[in-house]
Amino acid sequence: MRVIDSHTEGEPTRVIIEGGPDLGNGSLKERRALMAKDYDHVRRSLILEPRGSDVLVGALLCPPTDPSCDTGVIFFNNTGYLNMCGHGAIGVAVTLAHLGLVNDGIVKLETPVGIVSITMDGPNKASVKNVASYLYQADVTIDVDGIGSVTGDIAWGGNWFFLVQDWPFDLRLENQEQLTHYSRCIKNTLQKNQITGKDGEEIDHVELFGNPEREGANSKNFVLCPGDAYDRSPCGTGTSAKLACLAAKGQLQPKEVWVQDSIINSRFEAFYDLNDKQEIIPTITGRAYVYAEATILQHDDDPFKNGIVL
Ligand code: PYC
Numbered sequence: 562m563r564v565i566d567s568h569t570e571g572e573p574t575r576v577i578i579e580g581g582p583d584l585g586n587g588s589l590k591e592r593r594a595l596m597a598k599d600y601d602h603v604r605r606s607l608i609l610e611p612r613g614s615d616v617l618v619g620a621l622l623c624p625p626t627d628p629s630c631d632t633g634v635i636f637f638n639n640t641g642y643l644n645m646c647g648h649g650a651i652g653v654a655v656t657l658a659h660l661g662l663v664n665d666g667i668v669k670l671e672t673p674v675g676i677v678s679i680t681m682d683g684p685n686k687a688s689v690k691n692v693a694s695y696l697y698q699a700d701v702t703i704d705v706d707g708i709g710s711v712t713g714d715i716a717w718g719g720n721w722f723f724l725v726q727d728w729p730f731d732l733r734l735e736n737q738e739q740l741t742h743y744s745r746c747i748k749n750t751l752q753k754n755q756i757t758g759k760d761g762e763e764i765d766h767v768e769l770f771g772n773p774e775r776e777g778a779n780s781k782n783f784v785l786c787p788g789d790a791y792d793r794s795p796c797g798t799g800t801s802a803k804l805a806c807l808a809a810k811g812q813l814q815p816k817e818v819w820v821q822d823s824i825i826n827s828r829f830e831a832f833y834d835l836n837d838k839q840e841i842i843p844t845i846t847g848r849a850y851v852y853a854e855a856t857i858l859q860h861d862d863d864p865f866k867n868g869i870v871l
Contacts, residue, residue, distance in 0.1 A: 562577055562579065562580035562581060562603075562607070562856070562857045563855070563857075564576060564577055564578065564607065564853075564854075564855050564856075564857055565656045565659065565660070565851055565853070565854050565855075566851070566855065567655055567659075567849045567851045567852060568849065568850060568852060569648035569649070569651045569652045569655075569794050570648065570793065570794035570795065570827035570828065570847045570848060571793030571823065571825050571827045572616065572618070572648040572792055572793040572794035572796075573614075573616055573617050573652075574618050574619075574620055574646075574648065574649045574652025574653065574656070574849070575607055575608070575617055575618070575619045576619075576620045576622065576652065576653055576656045577603075577619065577620065577621050577622065578622070578660070581603065581621045581623075582596060582599075582600040582603055582621070584600070584621075584623055584635075586624070588626060589623075589634075589635065589672060589673040590673045592623060593642050593673045596637075597641065597642055602867040602868075603621075604619060604637045604641075604642075605867045606857070606866060606868050607619050607857060608637065608638060608639050608868070609639060609867075609868030609870065610869045611865055611868075611869065612857055612868065613639075613868070614639075615639045615788060615789070616790045616793065617638070617639070618636055618637070618643065618646055618648070619636065619637045619638070620634050620635070620636055620646075620649055620652070620653050621634065621635045621637070622634055625669075625671040626671065627671050629669060629676075630669040630670060630671040630676060631662075631669050632653075632657075632670060632671070633670070633671040633672075634649075634653055634670050634672055635673065636649045636672070638786065638788050638790075639788040639790065640788030641787065641788075643720060643787075644673055644719055644720050644798075645672045645673075645674050645675075645677065645691070645692060645719030645720060645797075645798050646719075646720075646797065647689055647719065647796060647797010647798045647799075647801065647845050647847075648792070648794040648847065649797075650670055650672075650677055650679055650689045651679065651687045651689055651797065651847050651848075651849045652849045653668070653679075654668040654670075654679040654681060654689075654849075655681075655685060655687060655849035655850070655851060656851060658681055658684055659684070666681045667679065667680055667681070672719075674692055674719055675692035675693075675719075676692075677689055677690060677691055677692060677719075678690045682846070685848050685849060685850055686848050687846070687847070688844050688846040689844065689845045690842060690843075690844050691719055691797065691798070691801045691842065691843045692801075692842075693836065693838075693840035693841060693842055694717055694718040694719065694801040694802060694804060694805040694833075694840075694842075694843050695716065695717055695805050695809070695841060696714055696715075696805050696808075696809035696810075697714075697715045697716055697758055697759055698714065698715040699714050699810070700712055700714065701713055701714065701715055701723075701756065703747070703751065703754060703756065704750070705743075705746050705747055705750045706750070707746055708743060708746055708747075711725060711747060712725070713725040713726075713747075714726075714806045715756070715764060716803075716805045716806050717758060717759070717802060717805070718797075718798040718800070718801030718802030718803070718805060718843065719797070719798035719801055720765065720766050720798040720799075720802075721757075721758035721763065721764040721765060721766065722764065722766045722767070722768050722798070722802040723748070723751060723764050723766070723767050724768045724799075724802060724806055725747070725767070726770050727770065727771070728771050728783075730743070731771070732770075732771035732772075732782070732824060733824075734824055734825060737783075737791060737824065740783045740785075740791070740824070741785060741789065741791060743769070744767040744769065744783070744785035744791075745767075745789060747767050748764070748765070748767050748785065765786075765787040766784060766785065766786055766787065766796070766799060767784070768783070768785075768799045768802070769782065769783045770782050770803070771783075773820075773822050774822070774826065775822055775826055777820055779819050779821065780819075780821055780822065781821075781822040781823070781824070781826075782795055782796065782799065782800075782803075782821060782823060782824065783823075783824045784796040784799045784823075784824075791824060792823065792824075793824070793825050794823050794827055794829065794847065795821040795822060795823040795827065795828065795829045795847075797829065797847070800819070800821045800829050800831050800845050801831070801843035801845065803819070803821065803831075804819060804831055804832075804841060804843045805833075805841050805843070807819065808833060808841050813833070815832075815834055815835055816832050816834065818830055818832050819831045819832065827847075829845050829846060829847045830845075830847075831845045831846070
């Protein structure tokens, strides 16, 4: 398989550009399910050690069902499949630009949860117009073993998030193990208490917010992704969920810019528009850089040709 690796504000994306599985012509949701059932070894081989890492998000490009889109895309990581991925969408767009495949400065991607449109602002900067995002439940209080009472919002930004404002401990990179532990405990408590997103969907991302350190930022975040790696970028779908919460609470107006820093102090700038159904459509801007073009090799007798599976 040929892949191109990039990082978006520190968070890597590996795009399969040749040799990926043919998943047929079903909906993107159906193709994602088919990949999970019959081709999960491709995900494991590309993302797990020794060829990948827990931080990596993979993107399989496939023909779109909607002819207005440039490509379909299925995102996956070290534990399974994502719905949408904001940093990954920027990574795909910058990768396509690197390959000379973006003509008019706009890339339209069909994902399993809807179409996102990406506007290139130079070779390394792009803005993703995401799927409609919304606050599902505000101020949900849970009792987390070892932490105590934690209150957060449940929101959709292309993935499901539990967003905790004013996190009382320092959001600093040197505390990442502790932050990972807390976030995992929060996620376990949500699962134990069957607290979900709409239609019983699992809340698989936890997002903690604190005061920013850098000039110009509104906030700093720590996002724990499914699979327990933290997002090095400020998380595109997480920032979309944040905008949905701010908008629902009357704390951010359409077109007002929200500057979200990540735990490594990388940055997304974001705003939202309202569509004709009065839904929140976030736009997230960030930078991505291609850093490798590679051919992934698998030898038949390699015991770890499909990754190290614990
Ligand atoms: O940027 O939306 C995102 C994302 C989700 C998981 C990792 N990054």
